[in-house]
Amino acid sequence: MIALRTPVGRLGRSATTTSVVTAAAALLVAGALLTTFEFLTLRSDFVGDVRAQVGATAINSTAAVLFDDAEAGAEALAALRTLPGLQAAAILRDDGSLLAGFDRDSLAEAPAPSAQLLERGFRVDLRELAIAEPIALDGRRVGTLAVRMSLDRLHTRVRNFVAMFLLVGLGALAFSVLLMSRMRRQVHSAELQLDRMAHYDPVTGLPNRNAFSRQLDDRLHGRGENCRLGLLLLDVDGFKAINDSLGHHQGDVLLGQIAARLQAAARQEDAVYRIGGDEFAIVLVPLDSVAEADTFGRRVMAQFETPFPVAGHELHVTVSCGISLAPRDAADLHGLTSHADTALYQAKRNGRNAFELFRPEMNQRNEHRLRLRAELHKAIEQGALELAYQPQLAIAADRVVGLEALARWHHPELGTIPPSEFIPLAEESGLILPLGRWVIRAACRQMMLWQAQGLDGFRVAVNVSVRQMRDAQLPEFIDATLTASGLAPERLELEITESLLLENAEAHIALLQRLHARGIRLSIDDFGTGFSSMAYLPRLPLDQLKIDGSFVREIPGDGEAITTAIIAMAHQLRLEVVAEGVEDAVQFEYLRQAGCDVLQGYLLSRPLTPDQAGDFLRRDVASAVPASAVAPAAH
Numbered sequence: 001m002i003a004l005r006t007p008v009g010r011l012g013r014s015a016t017t018t019s020v021v022t023a024a025a026a027l028l029v030a031g032a033l034l035t036t037f038e039f040l041t042l043r044s045d046f047v048g049d050v051r052a053q054v055g056a057t058a059i060n061s062t063a064a065v066l067f068d069d070a071e072a073g074a075e076a077l078a079a080l081r082t083l084p085g086l087q088a089a090a091i092l093r094d095d096g097s098l099l100a101g102f103d104r105d106s107l108a109e110a111p112a113p114s115a116q117l118l119e120r121g122f123r124v125d126l127r128e129l130a131i132a133e134p135i136a137l138d139g140r141r142v143g144t145l146a147v148r149m150s151l152d153r154l155h156t157r158v159r160n161f162v163a164m165f166l167l168v169g170l171g172a173l174a175f176s177v178l179l180m181s182r183m184r185r186q187v188h189s190a191e192l193q194l195d196r197m198a199h200y201d202p203v204t205g206l207p208n209r210n211a212f213s214r215q216l217d218d219r220l221h222g223r224g225e226n227c228r229l230g231l232l233l234l235d236v237d238g239f240k241a242i243n244d245s246l247g248h249h250q251g252d253v254l255l256g257q258i259a260a261r262l263q264a265a266a267r268q269e270d271a272v273y274r275i276g277g278d279e280f281a282i283v284l285v286p287l288d289s290v291a292e293a294d295t296f297g298r299r300v301m302a303q304f305e306t307p308f309p310v311a312g313h314e315l316h317v318t319v320s321c322g323i324s325l326a327p328r329d330a331a332d333l334h335g336l337t338s339h340a341d342t343a344l345y346q347a348k349r350n351g352r353n354a355f356e357l358f359r360p361e362m363n364q365r366n367e368h369r370l371r372l373r374a375e376l377h378k379a380i381e382q383g384a385l386e387l388a389y390q391p392q393l394a395i396a397a398d399r400v401v402g403l404e405a406l407a408r409w410h411h412p413e414l415g416t417i418p419p420s421e422f423i424p425l426a427e428e429s430g431l432i433l434p435l436g437r438w439v440i441r442a443a444c445r446q447m448m449l450w451q452a453q454g455l456d457g458f459r460v461a462v463n464v465s466v467r468q469m470r471d472a473q474l475p476e477f478i479d480a481t482l483t484a485s486g487l488a489p490e491r492l493e494l495e496i497t498e499s500l501l502l503e504n505a506e507a508h509i510a511l512l513q514r515l516h517a518r519g520i521r522l523s524i525d526d527f528g529t530g531f532s533s534m535a536y537l538p539r540l541p542l543d544q545l546k547i548d549g550s551f552v553r554e555i556p557g558d559g560e561a562i563t564t565a566i567i568a569m570a571h572q573l574r575l576e577v578v579a580e581g582v583e584d585a586v587q588f589e590y591l592r593q594a595g596c597d598v599l600q601g602y603l604l605s606r607p608l609t610p611d612q613a614g615d616f617l618r619r620d621v622a623s624a625v626p627a628s629a630v631a632p633a634a635h
């Protein structure tokens with residue numbers, strides 16, 4: 001797996017180091033200042049004390065000097081012996097000769113004050129204090145008391161002070177380091193937590209989109225053109241429906257299981273990410289060939305062959321994947337993700353439960369689709385779409401009982417665009433809602449125009465897409481349209497595709513019941529393409545079932561047994577059966593004998609313009625079936 005390069009711990013570590021260094025430096029500076037201050041204060045006090053005592057001794061020595069009495073001088077000097085640090089003391093006569101002297105140790109020289117010292121009275125430096133105190137009588141100097149003191153005792157006191165200071169200071173520093181490292185541990189764990197929140201998804205434990213973008217970008221930049229890797233983007237098919245029906249908690253459980261299976265499919269060096277609600281990404285490193293990407297895609301799909309045990313259900317979950325390769329498709333993050341996304345989109349368009357490798361043509365198709373979408377938007381707004389009507393014949397009564405309204409789009413530059421192209425486009429872009437509403441309105445209006453021309457006794461069927469079924473306003477809209485046009489509700493039929501109905505059957509049943517209660521007819525379209533819905537059929541308020549054209553096409557042949565079974569079953573449920581796509585007399589005859597009620601297909605007529613459909617309705621259709629097969633004009 002790719003290791004996450006996180007700044008975790010760096011902040012805490014550097015904060016501690018900086019604090020310790022700063023505190024130590026501050027301690028040193030403070031220590032130096034305090035020591036200097038302490039030394040100067042002690043020395044100044046010392047100098048003051050000594051000078052006072054020397055001054056008193058000088059006064060006491062006056063007589064000894066006046067009488068040149070060495071013994072009396074020595075006695076006067078004895079008062080100074082107790083002074084701490086005294087090295088030498090001497091009483092000098094006025095001419096500088098020694099009257100009496102005292103040496104603490106023989107190495108100390110007798111004091112011989114300089115002229116400067118005599119003038120200033122004392123001199124003090126770091127190690128020594130020298131005093132030259134005048135011995136005066138009536139303000140006249142008669143001699144000098146010279147004293148030399150060592151400052152060693154002061155040094156000892158300052159050393160003690162420094163030792164004490166260091167002891168206390170270092171103790172405080174050690175304590176603060178202890179506190180700081182505790183704080184650092186707390187900061188570190190907060191950093192870790194922040195990092196997890198910023199880079200990991202709490203539901204699956206996988207790195208998230210942030211981590212994905214940063215790591216993939218780093219990798220691509222780090223190796224440049226030589227970076228050979230693959231990007232697989234994956235969407236869980238229909239996850240929203242699963243989440244809605246099982247609840248979010250179980251949805252999360254499922255996501256966790258999906259994450260585990262993706263990790264099982266990934267190789268040691270690959271990295272799996274959850275980059276959105278039901279979106280995952282796998283960065284495949286290294287990935288050298290398309291064949292390797294193909295193999296990996298299959299391996300991921302294989303992970304979804306076994307159902308997922310969630311909340312007592314065995315869920316069959318499928319996924320759609322898109323894969324792009326670097327540097328083959330792109331060498332940067334944006335290019336690579338956008339190509340994988342295009343491939344993913346293609347996989348979804350191909351019916352989901354599939355994976356696609358990116359091909360450059362996909363982008364061209366994408367651009368074309370985007371242009372079509374914009375054009376379709378315009379066409380709906382400008383009312384440029386048209387409706388074609390395909391007649392439906394009641395076989396027993398030999399008369400037209402309905403017309404299916406089919407949307408048509410003739411683009412001035414792009415030509416005729418088939419519904420198979422623009423309807424899915426409208427569905428995925430949401431344009432199906434305005435388009436669907438326009439179809440219902442136009443069909444109702446056309447029915448009233450025909451009615452005004454005396455053409456009556458048949459209904460109009462419109463296709464309703466699943467997106468429209470999710471529109472809670474649909475019943476009100478239909479009500480309003482019927483009222484505005486004046487069309488009777490039983491003359492309107494809604495065709496809903498069987499497979500779409502299955503997607504959220506429970507929710508649709510309620511909506512269908514509301515519509516049915518208003519008298520609107522309901523038909524299930526393309527029946528047979530999703531057999532699993534059989535169980536729902538009795539619960540749906542249906543009037544009609546349309547056998548999918550693919551079965552009719554197989555008549556004569558395999559289609560016979562299926563159509564016979566569907567007709568029998570539909571009749572048991574009291575449903576009218578319509579066969580779509582009836583193209584020849586053999587099919588018609590078979591269906592007639594099997595008891596099919598209504599026929600729709602090229603045999604009777606292709607979809608017609610409103611005018612052509614009007615003419616068709618006016619003609620005696622009885623003679624047109626089955627002898628004269630196709631109606632004259634096709635639309």
Ligand SMILES: Nc1nc2c(ncn2[C@@H]2O[C@@H]3COP(=O)(O)O[C@H]4[C@@H](O)[C@H](n5cnc6c(=O)[nH]c(N)nc65)O[C@@H]4COP(=O)(O)O[C@H]3[C@H]2O)c(=O)[nH]1
Nearest residue numbers: 406407419420423439463464465581582583600601602603
């Ligand atoms: N081969 C063959 N085909 C026949 C025959 N008879 C009819 N068809 C075609 O079969 C399709 C029947 O419509 P559908 O199953 O509802 O399938 C429709 C429907 O699902 C969708 N569609 C068309 N108009 C609308 C619309 O207004 N709203 C919605 N939601 N979907 C629409 O597009 C699909 C395709 O519509 P069309 O291209 O008009 O294709 C129509 C019709 O032209 C035949 O004998 N042989």
